[in-house]
Amino acid sequence: MMYPFLTLADDTEITHSEMKADGRVKVYIETPDEIGGFHNATCWLPDYEWEDIEGYSDEEMDQFRTMIKDNAHLILEFSTKGGFSNS
Template structure:
């Protein structure tokens, strides 16, 4: 399950998972565009990007900074939802 983390001024939505079995957290990013969405998935703590559609390298650099700087808070929130799911 994904949980909303933040919505940016350009309507880009960032959401996170609970803590997964391998101790990673999935961070998903979506931005609405005409007829669909740009999307990308990042896995913490390595900040490995996967399934990138529509975002530029510059976009990913920007999102990497957001995700890395927010990683402690994202992990805390993911841990809280993991505990509440038990």
């Protein structure tokens, strides 16, 4: 299950999973593009392991890396409680 965490002004959605048995949490970032598709990236916390990055520039990824790092403590907490709305 993925839980909503944040929606940015450009309709980028940041969601996260529940905490897995191994203590990891999947963070998924998705932005609609102008041709009807999506740009996306996945980060695994607490390792900050990024994968499946498609469509984002290096500058955009730098911003996402900073955003996830600055909010990882919240995402990890919410992942144990069924998301933000259940906290």
